[in-house]
Amino acid sequence: MHGQTTFLNWNKERIALERIKSLDPIAHGYMDTPYYVAYSGGKDSDVLRILFELSGVKYDLVHNHTTVDAPETVHYVRSIPGVIISKPEITMWDLIVKKRMPPTRIVRYCCTELKERGGQDRFVATGVRWAESVGRKAKRNSLEIISPRMKDKIVLNADNDESRRMFETCSLQGKRVLNPIIDWTDDDVWEFLRYYGCRSNPLYGCGFKRIGCIGCPMAQDHERLRVFGRYPQYRAIYIHAFNRMLAARRADGLPTDWQTEQQVFDWWVHSTRRRREVEDQIRLSEVAI
Ligand code: SF4
Incomplete structure (x- = not known):
């Protein structure tokens, strides 16, 4: 399975696995549903997928089909064993007509309706990393509680015992989010994937740095x-x-x-x-x- 002899940052792998195992909602009995692992088919979500496989915890691996995914991504995701592919109720094309405007950087309605749907009242794991944008360092952390009734979310550190206890016992309803690779660099990601022999989405081999929807307004x-x-x-x-x-x-x-x-x-x-x-x-x- 290993494509190279060592994963240089094995300590980050150990910490990420510890984050996943120490908060396992089923094993610790604070939820009756397993982790909901958000799988986009990009490199970060491949790291997440492999970490969950290594961890031994129970989880559902879910890919939200957006109707504007690149064909290569659709084929790649379909090749992943055990992945649940969730189709939206509306296509991007009908959504544009329904909203009477194209999606823009400011009015990004498609993410809510197509890409980020699902996982309500579940413990969601994502491949979000600070290295992806400057803004994330200030606003995101390894643990988050997103309540529909709250304007702001609660952001905590999964490596802190007190934060973990607060997270587990918090009575707020909503999406609980674990970002186990929040502190990984791009090099960590690629070394990890090479080490575990992951072939990755073929679009990376075609020079794409990010894997997103075709025509995404967030792209340059x-x-x-x-x-x-x-x-x-x-x-x-x-x-x-x-x-x-x-x-x-x-x-x-x-x-x-x-x-x-x-x-x-x-x-x-x-x-x-x-x-x-x-x-x-x-x-x-x-x-x-
Ligand atoms: S096009 Fe961009 S903004 Fe819209 S769902 Fe896809 S990633 Fe989100």
């Missing part, structure tokens, strides 16, 4: 253009969805500056760059004053 403009160059059929399906969205807006009497679905697509794909251009113009005008 150049990444989105590259993705639409690779999957032109998805470009056509998005444009068709924008056509239906415009028809629905007109039927509702909603205002719109877009005349055609192609204009919507161009605005949508270049929105990050355009926003930056506007910001740069504002900065330049401030300098001129």
Whole structure:
């Protein structure tokens, strides 16, 4: 099974396994359902999957199909033994029409409805890591309680005994979240996967740094253009969805500056760059004053 002789950061593996085992909801009797392991098909979730396999605890490995996953990701996820593939009630295309607008960085409705659904009142494990974004270091930790009735979530440290006790006995309803590899670096992730002989999602071998939905508004403009160059059929399906969205807006009497679905697509794909251009113009005008 091992693709290389040592996993250099074995201490991180030990700590991550300790986090998983010490909070096992079934073994400790504070929940009657096993861990819900969120599996996206990306490298971090592969680490998570292998750690849970090593840990010996009970868990459900769940992949939320979004309807805009890359075909390579769909095939890869289907090849993973035991994975539960959960299909959404609505496709991205129908969601765009229903919401009367494309998903954007600010109005990211698709994540809630497609990618992050499921796991309510379960103990969810994710592959979230601080190294993925600067903001995460301040807002995330190895343990979290997300209650639908609370605006803010409770964030705790799984390596602290008192925090663990508080987490287990907290009476708040909602999603409990364990992020066992929160402190892993990219190198830790790749070394671990090599050590355990994980072949990973083939998109990494095609030069992709992140595995996400096709056309995700959270990606940079150049990444989105590259993705639409690779999957032109998805470009056509998005444009068709924008056509239906415009028809629905007109039927509702909603205002719109877009005349055609192609204009919507161009605005949508270049929105990050355009926003930056506007910001740069504002900065330049401030300098001129
Ligand atoms: S497209 Fe992006 S924002 Fe939408 S569900 Fe996928 S990852 Fe989330």
